[in-house]
Every structure is written in structure tokens, then in C-alpha cells.
Amino acid sequence: QVQLVESGGGLVQPGGSLRLSCVASARTFSSNFMGWFRQAPGKEREFVAAIDLPGSRTYYAESVKGRFTISRDNGKNTVYLQMNSLKFEDTAGYYCAAERTTFTRLATTWDFWGQGTQVTVSW
Numbered sequence: 001q002v003q004l005v006e007s008g009g010g011l012v013q014p015g016g017s018l019r020l021s022c023v024a025s026a027r028t029f030s031s032n033f034m035g036w037f038r039q040a041p042g043k044e045r046e047f048v049a050a051i052d053l054p055g056s057r058t059y060y061a062e063s064v065k066g067r068f069t070i071s072r073d074n075g076k077n078t079v080y081l082q083m084n085s086l087k088f089e090d091t092a093g094y095y096c097a098a099e100r101t102t103f104t105r106l107a108t109t110w111d112f113w114g115q116g117t118q119v120t121v122s123w
Helices: none
Strands: 004-007 010-012 018-024 033-039 046-052 058-060 068-073 078-083 092-099 117-121
Touching: 004 092, 018 033, 018 092, 018 117, 033 068, 033 078, 046 068, 046 078, 058 068
Parallel strands: 010 117
Antiparallel strands: 004 018, 018 078, 033 046, 033 092, 046 058, 068 078, 092 117
């Protein structure tokens, strides 16, 4: 069964931090890549970060590099996104995704998706 469940979103002030979590079914978590995407109203879903199965390679969008960190706990079938120094423009729905084969930054190529968790950066 494919299952991805995100949590950890919320309202945070600019400069603040949040940690998103995504718990996956064992089958889904064995995908070659786990990743995070985000989508703001009126915009396309965009790549944020990804991590390979062993956790040895990570990939980031330029807009979040140095502020966000993706990690995974293979014993808990969980992938995390630590978000620091949050900005207004980080406001979006954040989606956990799994890619079974080849990594790309295109949302349309990823195989499995969670329902998303909202992150709002505001005063």
C-alpha cells in the first residue's frame, strides 16, 4: 500500500523554523528517492529537496539551499525537512513524494504523493 503522511506544518514568523515529517509505508519508503515539493496558490508545484535511499546524497532547490535540510530515518520510514530562516516566499503547501527510479526535479515524474501540509510564514 502506498502511503505518505506529512505533518509539522503551521504558522511561523519570518526568520523562524519548522520541521516537517513524512511517514511512509515500508514499500514506498524503499523508493530510490524521497523528496519534498511545494506549491503556492496560482503557481506550479516546485522541487524543494530530495534524498537518496541510503541517505548519502541530497539535492536542493537554489532558493532553499543553506536554509533547509532534508534527512531520513530508515528505521522509522520517515523523511524530514528542517526549515530554518523562513521567508514570506516559503509560504506554500508542502508535499512529500517518492520516486522509484531516476531523480528529477520535475514533479510530474515522481511516482507517489502525500496530501500535503501547509506552511505559512507571516507576522
